[in-house]
Amino acid sequence: MIRVLVADDEPMVRAGVRAVLATAQDIEVVAEAGDGREAVELVRRHRPAVAVLDIRMPGTNGLDAAEAIRDTVPGTGVVMLTTFGEDDYILRALGGGAAGFLVKSGAPEELIAGVRAVADGAAYLSPKVAARVVAHLAATGAGALAGRRGAARARVESLTAREREVLAHLGGGLSNGQIARRLHVVEGTVKAHVSAILARLGVDNRAAAAVVAHEAGMVPPQP
Secondary structure, eight states, X not given: OEEEEEEOSOHHHHHHHHHHHHTSTTEEEEEEESSHXXXXXXXXXXXXXXXXXXXXXXXXXXXXXXXXHHHHOTTXXXXXXXXXXXXXXXXXXXXXTOOEEEETTSOHHHHHHHHHHHHTTOOEEOHHHHHHHHXXXXXXXXXXXXXXXXXXXXXXXXXXXXHHHHHHHHHTTOOHHHHHHHHTSOHHHHHHHHHHHHHHHTOSSHHHHHHHHHHTTOSOOOO
C-alpha cells in the first residue's frame, strides 16, 4: 500500500485529491495538511511514501516544505501540484527535492500515475508541465528554443548509447525497476547508469534529468 500525505490550503482541493486517490486500491491517504509547516510535521510523524504538496500555501509554502522533507525525511518522495503561471516555482522545486510535477487541471489518471511513479523511486513530469518547463527555459535562457534543444542534445551526446536509452525511459517517468525490465538488465545496472547520467549531465536529481530528456526531444510528445 502506498501511503500518501496531501497538503493544500484549500479544503475542497484536498477533498478532490483524496477522492481521486481513493479510486486506486494500492493508495491510502494517511494525513492531510493545510500548510507547509503542518505538512512537514505530519510527514515526520507518519512517514508516508509520497507527499503531494501545493506549491503556494500560506506560511511555509510547498517549496520550503519539499526542501525540509528532503532534508529530514528523504524516504518520502514529493509531488508538487501547480497551476499555470507558476513556472518559476517549478524550476526552483527541481532543485529542492521534488520528484513529481502535476497540474491541478490535469486528468485524475495523471495524479495516480505520478504518485505511483514517485513511490517507486521514479521522476514524473506531467506532459503539460514538461512542455511548460522546456518553453520557459527557452524564453528565459540565453537563446531560442532551438538553441536550448541543441544544447540539451549536445549534453546527451556525452552519454553512452545505453545511458541514452535509460535517460529516455527516465524522462518518460519509469522507475529503475521498470527500466530494467524494458532493457532486460538487473536493477542495479540501471541504478549505476542513472548515477552516471546525473553526473555527466551535471544535474542533482532525476526530475532535472527528465527535463533534459524532454528538451533533447528524447521523450515522445503525449496528448
